[in-house]
Amino acid sequence: MYPAQFEYHSPASVQEAISLLGRLKDDAKLLAGGHSLIPMMKLRLAQPKHVIDIRKIPGLSGIKEDGGAIAIGALTTHYAVESSSLLKQKCALLTETAGTIGDPQVRNMGTVGGSLAHADPAADYPAAAIALGAEVVAEGPKGKRTIKVDDFFKGLLTTALQPDEILVEIRIPSWPVGTGMAYMKFPHPASRFAVVGVAAVVTADGKKVGVGITGAGTKAVRAKGVEAALSGKTLDAAAIKAAAEARSPQQGFLANEFSWR
Amino acid sequence: MTTATRLFGSAIKRREDPRFITGKGTYVDDVKLPGTTHAVFVRSPHAHARIKSVNTAKAKSAPGIVAVFTGQDVQTGPLPCAWLLPGIKIPPRPVLAQGKVRYVGEPVAIVIAESAYAAKDAAELVDVQYEPLPAVVDCQKAHAKSASQLFDDVPENQSFDWSIGDKAKTDDAFKAAAVVVKQRLVNQRLITNAIEPRACAASYAPATGDLTLWVTSQNPHVARLLIAAFVLGMPEHKMRVIAPDVGGGFGSKIPVYNEEVAVCWASKALGRPVKWTAERRESFLTDAHGRDHLTEAEMAFDRSGKILGFRVATHANLGAYLSTMGSLVPSYLYGPLLSGVYTIPAIFCRVWGVLTNTAPTDALRGAGRPEATYMIERLMDLAARTLNMDPVELRKKNFIPADKFPYQTPVAFVYDSGNYGPALDKALEMVGYRKMREEQEKARKNGQYLGIGLSTYIEACGPAPSSVAGALGAQAGLWESALLRVHPTGMVTVFTGSHSHGQGHETTFAQLVADDLGIPMEQVEVVHGDTGSVPFGMGTYGSRSAAVGGSAIYTSLQKIKEKGRKIAAHLLEAAEGDLLYEGGKWSVKGSPDRAKAFGEVALMAYLAHNLPQGMEPGLEVTSFYDPVNFTFPFGTHIAVVEVDPETGHVKILRYVAVDDVGKVINPMIVDGMVHGGITHGVGQALWEWGAYDDQGQLLSATMMDYALPKADQLPSYETARTVTPSPVNPIGVKGAGETGTIASTPAIANAVLDALAPFGVTHIDLPLTPSRIWQAVKAAKK
Amino acid sequence: MKRQIKVTINGVGYSHEVEPRLLLVHYIRDVVGLTGTHIGCDTSQCGACTILLNGMAIKCCTMLAVQADGAEILTIEGVAKDGHLHPIQEGFWEKHGLQCGYCTPGMILAAYQLLQRSPNPSEAEIRHNLEGNLCRCTGYHNIVKSIQYAAQKMAGR
Numbered sequence A: 001m002y003p004a005q006f007e008y009h010s011p012a013s014v015q016e017a018i019s020l021l022g023r024l025k026d027d028a029k030l031l032a033g034g035h036s037l038i039p040m041m042k043l044r045l046a047q048p049k050h051v052i053d054i055r056k057i058p059g060l061s062g063i064k065e066d067g068g069a070i071a072i073g074a075l076t077t078h079y080a081v082e083s084s085s086l087l088k089q090k091c092a093l094l095t096e097t098a099g100t101i102g103d104p105q106v107r108n109m110g111t112v113g114g115s116l117a118h119a120d121p122a123a124d125y126p127a128a129a130i131a132l133g134a135e136v137v138a139e140g141p142k143g144k145r146t147i148k149v150d151d152f153f154k155g156l157l158t159t160a161l162q163p164d165e166i167l168v169e170i171r172i173p174s175w176p177v178g179t180g181m182a183y184m185k186f187p188h189p190a191s192r193f194a195v196v197g198v199a200a201v202v203t204a205d206g207k208k209v210g211v212g213i214t215g216a217g218t219k220a221v222r223a224k225g226v227e228a229a230l231s232g233k234t235l236d237a238a239a240i241k242a243a244a245e246a247r248s249p250q251q252g253f254l255a256n257e258f259s260w261r
Numbered sequence B: 001m002t003t004a005t006r007l008f009g010s011a012i013k014r015r016e017d018p019r020f021i022t023g024k025g026t027y028v029d030d031v032k033l034p035g036t037t038h039a040v041f042v043r044s045p046h047a048h049a050r051i052k053s054v055n056t057a058k059a060k061s062a063p064g065i066v067a068v069f070t071g072q073d074v075q076t077g078p079l080p081c082a083w084l085l086p087g088i089k090i091p092p093r094p095v096l097a098q099g100k101v102r103y104v105g106e107p108v109a110i111v112i113a114e115s116a117y118a119a120k121d122a123a124e125l126v127d128v129q130y131e132p133l134p135a136v137v138d139c140q141k142a143h144a145k146s147a148s149q150l151f152d153d154v155p156e157n158q159s160f161d162w163s164i165g166d167k168a169k170t171d172d173a174f175k176a177a178a179v180v181v182k183q184r185l186v187n188q189r190l191i192t193n194a195i196e197p198r199a200c201a202a203s204y205a206p207a208t209g210d211l212t213l214w215v216t217s218q219n220p221h222v223a224r225l226l227i228a229a230f231v232l233g234m235p236e237h238k239m240r241v242i243a244p245d246v247g248g249g250f251g252s253k254i255p256v257y258n259e260e261v262a263v264c265w266a267s268k269a270l271g272r273p274v275k276w277t278a279e280r281r282e283s284f285l286t287d288a289h290g291r292d293h294l295t296e297a298e299m300a301f302d303r304s305g306k307i308l309g310f311r312v313a314t315h316a317n318l319g320a321y322l323s324t325m326g327s328l329v330p331s332y333l334y335g336p337l338l339s340g341v342y343t344i345p346a347i348f349c350r351v352w353g354v355l356t357n358t359a360p361t362d363a364l365r366g367a368g369r370p371e372a373t374y375m376i377e378r379l380m381d382l383a384a385r386t387l388n389m390d391p392v393e394l395r396k397k398n399f400i401p402a403d404k405f406p407y408q409t410p411v412a413f414v415y416d417s418g419n420y421g422p423a424l425d426k427a428l429e430m431v432g433y434r435k436m437r438e439e440q441e442k443a444r445k446n447g448q449y450l451g452i453g454l455s456t457y458i459e460a461c462g463p464a465p466s467s468v469a470g471a472l473g474a475q476a477g478l479w480e481s482a483l484l485r486v487h488p489t490g491m492v493t494v495f496t497g498s499h500s501h502g503q504g505h506e507t508t509f510a511q512l513v514a515d516d517l518g519i520p521m522e523q524v525e526v527v528h529g530d531t532g533s534v535p536f537g538m539g540t541y542g543s544r545s546a547a548v549g550g551s552a553i554y555t556s557l558q559k560i561k562e563k564g565r566k567i568a569a570h571l572l573e574a575a576e577g578d579l580l581y582e583g584g585k586w587s588v589k590g591s592p593d594r595a596k597a598f599g600e601v602a603l604m605a606y607l608a609h610n611l612p613q614g615m616e617p618g619l620e621v622t623s624f625y626d627p628v629n630f631t632f633p634f635g636t637h638i639a640v641v642e643v644d645p646e647t648g649h650v651k652i653l654r655y656v657a658v659d660d661v662g663k664v665i666n667p668m669i670v671d672g673m674v675h676g677g678i679t680h681g682v683g684q685a686l687w688e689w690g691a692y693d694d695q696g697q698l699l700s701a702t703m704m705d706y707a708l709p710k711a712d713q714l715p716s717y718e719t720a721r722t723v724t725p726s727p728v729n730p731i732g733v734k735g736a737g738e739t740g741t742i743a744s745t746p747a748i749a750n751a752v753l754d755a756l757a758p759f760g761v762t763h764i765d766l767p768l769t770p771s772r773i774w775q776a777v778k779a780a781k782k
Numbered sequence C: 001m002k003r004q005i006k007v008t009i010n011g012v013g014y015s016h017e018v019e020p021r022l023l024l025v026h027y028i029r030d031v032v033g034l035t036g037t038h039i040g041c042d043t044s045q046c047g048a049c050t051i052l053l054n055g056m057a058i059k060c061c062t063m064l065a066v067q068a069d070g071a072e073i074l075t076i077e078g079v080a081k082d083g084h085l086h087p088i089q090e091g092f093w094e095k096h097g098l099q100c101g102y103c104t105p106g107m108i109l110a111a112y113q114l115l116q117r118s119p120n121p122s123e124a125e126i127r128h129n130l131e132g133n134l135c136r137c138t139g140y141h142n143i144v145k146s147i148q149y150a151a152q153k154m155a156g157r
Helices: A014-027 A037-042 A078-082 A085-090 A092-098 A104-109 A112-118 A125-132 A224-230 A237-245 B017-021 B116-123 B167-175 B220-232 B258-270 B280-286 B369-387 B391-398 B420-431 B433-445 B466-471 B505-517 B545-572 B598-607 B667-686 B739-755 B770-781 C024-032 C087-094 C104-117 C123-129 C141-154
Strands: A007-009 A028-031 A050-053 A063-066 A069-073 A135-140 A143-148 A153-155 A166-172 A180-187 A194-202 A209-214 B037-043 B049-055 B065-070 B107-113 B127-132 B158-165 B179-190 B199-205 B210-215 B239-242 B274-277 B290-301 B307-319 B346-355 B449-458 B480-486 B492-496 B524-527 B579-582 B585-588 B591-597 B620-625 B634-644 B649-660 B718-721 C003-009 C012-018 C050-053 C056-059 C072-074
Touching (some): A014 A028, A014 A050, A014 A135, A014 A166, A063 A085, A069 A085, A078 A092, A085 A092, A092 A125, A092 A180, A092 A194, A104 C056, A104 C104, A125 A180, A125 A209, A209 A224, B017 C087, B017 C104, B037 B116, B037 B258, B049 B107, B107 B116, B107 B258, B158 B167, B167 B290, B167 B307, B167 B346, B179 B369, B179 B667, B199 B258, B210 B220, B210 B258, B220 B258, B290 B369, B307 B369, B369 B391, B369 B449, B391 B420, B391 B449, B420 B433, B420 B449, B420 B634, B420 B649, B420 B718, B433 B449, B449 B739, B480 B545, B505 B545, B545 B585, B545 B591, B545 B620, B591 B598, B634 B739, B649 B667, B667 B739, B667 C141, C056 C104, C087 C104, C087 C141, C104 C123, C104 C141, C123 C141
Parallel strands (some): A007 A050, A028 A050, B037 B274, B307 B346, B492 B524, B649 B718, C003 C072
Antiparallel strands (some): A069 A166, A135 A143, A135 A166, A180 A194, A194 A209, B037 B107, B065 B107, B199 B210, B199 B274, B290 B307, B480 B492, B480 B620, B579 B585, B634 B649, C003 C012, C050 C056, C050 C072
16 A cells, blocks of 8 residues: 655644644644554545654653643653553553553554544543543644643544644643542454443542543543442442443444444 | 384474575565566446446556556456356456446556556546446345346346255155254355465566566466466466465465456566555455355254254355356355265255355355355254254264265265264363363353354365366366476475465475485475476365375375386396385395485486486476375364353353364474464454445455454464374375364354353354344343 | 655665655665565554564554654564574474464564563463464464563573
């Protein structure tokens, strides 16, 4: 497979990338890990006239504690997330989620920001980001703004990012010690995308609950019914079963048995 | 020769491996010819449409373009179908579409440029106008008066109506039956997916008129014969076909394909090399697919569980055109297998071969035999449940007894040898059958659903003999060639007409030769895959290489030794009858010091200074070995699975395989083929499905959608063997390339359905995907 | 517009002008001429094109050559050193971890990274780490054994 021709840009800074985006508009696509864009270009389903490679822009990757939150640079790879000792200690949900994405080679290239910005309805991070109550930091010509994850996913492959904005960081609020977190997914046997994936975060006292679901609709969603059914309850088997029954009505499964979309 | 260190039977490391593990293999796409042009095909996006116009003007002026050819330019013979059944209709299959397209992916034009990128760009500029026509995809629906027709002169899209067995006798058996089990079975369409995509590179030399084609083929000579003589109409001897290292075949690299002919034609037209390598999407759309049967099957039993009769009616989906062996697979590779390992007094099988707007179907690992075995073994389990018998007991009760071989089935085959009980017993012992049943009971009480599935299968390898095949419609022989060239220094080059694309012939055949001649393996080299050096041969398919190709080599070996013995006797001044050949030398019985080594005899054969009166110099033999019968490997496979009824997820806990493939030349290689074969069949049971929608669009057209087995979904396998040599060939081998695939699909299916027995689920169609299992459990609970 | 790139492959420096759309795998195979890296699926499932890029196993059919500018690359041709097979290569040979050989270079490089990250992996870990590499011949059984062999050999056991 052979992509169509395009012009390649490798800006040295976020600002330079933003101004390129402002100038080239819809003719341009951002390239980070490339594991969503390049297959589309090889199939010639995407034929951007310009590709803006942001992967080598310094300062956009890394995981650090920042004012009570954990800040993850957009270009941090899935492998860096999966193997981060900070995250293992403070937010094991993300390391667990990252470890289920694609395969080892894909995790070495694919990035957190790329995955969120692509907003694939079967991607894994969105469920975790929703459950954790994450925030997304976008940078545009007017500077940075923070978007709550609940406002970020707008629909199939669509986010709240403006055409001239770049996702630069993901911020995870701090959860109290003893918070339970898990991501479980039913992977498609071929693509390993989530046929359905559920991320759950529950504090030890059961007061604060976050549940995100991916794969089951055109975008990842917060399972508000489940959260409400669990909040403040003693987490015994009966309560969990009742909560599972209270799952929010979905738009129906997009995936069928032979096609992951 | 019964020493413990015999090469025949030893697990010797493969001599082909050093090049592969260092990245030095030479596959077709690695062949770089000076001045090569690159081809890209414009393909039909419609399953069925009339071509209104093809405008190539824009493409012809694209940067880097060399040429664009359409069906109007490429006027050749149609791609042949090589097996003619009575009354068969074989509509012409053009190299590039002529007037109409009949499946998504059918090539319409070939675009040739200085680079593949440029060719791809130019291909997008070819403007084809179509008038879409209604498509037929389901082969039962296509087989109707009201169905849209692919060809005007093929009513109801029926290519053939074939049957085998005794209908009246079978109908009578059903009238006398105490119990009849009946099931509609779907053998879903599979897409082979050898990891190496198909590729070809043609180079025509205008000065000499020689054409060389490098191609991903399992049978280069057959490709040469068909392409040169039947499609291009050029002298066969002016064409050379090279199938170098080939990255897996599994049947998909048997047929002659449009692209291979098109690059040959284009190279002749342009006087430059033309190369094409499939994109994986093209592999999905245009490699010959496999299986795709819809079958009504019923089996009649007496009260004790003895089989009385077996009746089968199958719609076989041939795709839009008949592929090279498209008619053979669902007929003679299918119906004659229906006796399985059982005594079945009466069998009748009818098969309708139906054309549809899908990719042509042909051989896929097992080819016909997995379809038959799945049906038999599924019905045996359904019957065991109906009769309230253990599936093991039911099978044992119906096994063909060991003293009945050779055994004549009611569907043409004569089984060469077999002893089915010991293989079953060994497998039961390995899996711990009784204990496993107890565990299953216990687990069920804890809400865990284990399933144990058996498959006692038979396979037919090395199709034969040529005269019978010819009478049944084959347009080719089924023999194999072997040229043994002994060099003056005693080194041996073996030229085999079979082809290795993973099977390790360079090792096993060298073992066979070195063992028989009593010389070191290092003195033996095996050459295959080049019509320029190898005598005409039939290639590799149907697990035939050892049984037929190996026997051809063995035959040549005997002739070499016969001539060698004459020379040795002459040199030793002894009677031929007094000579003994052992350890690489001829010696006089009783006086081992009077001896001539193989190398000395070889040297004398070429020096020719002192040969027996009238003997020609040289030591070289070509044999054409035509087997007298198929060989019939068999065995028992047992799968243990756990099914989660909440999600439909299937986990394979254990997999035991006991195979009897006759004598084994290299056990390591045989085990490896068994592992791979099992995995292929597990894929069919659980995941793989070449699914078209009603409009004939392929839904699973990438590896993101079509689920191939992955390492983390599988257990390590527990394998063992029994050995029942084949009496039909001189080396006693049977064949091992496909047994695993034939056996494992029903073993897994039976295990899953055994696990779901408490829910009252009796059958789910393949593949047993989570959603199908979940739905079946949900429906059963209602 | 073409771009100048510089890469080091198996210790040898290369510099070429390339079209931005040229895939890294085509660069390695067709421009540099190292054909041991194979193309199987085009959509980053099969792993036949696995190489090490700056020490990380990646699928080079899903990367542009221009993205690799300045990178250190290891392909299958560079795995054996001074004519000596790497223990992983030895393992594949000893344990019959290959048949047609087409997926093998990618398998070996995937295993290379696995054993760097986890020198003594369990069978389950090996199988989990091969989820990005498809083989149609071996059923993975002997590939697992090959990697176990290499792990033992590399640990000096």
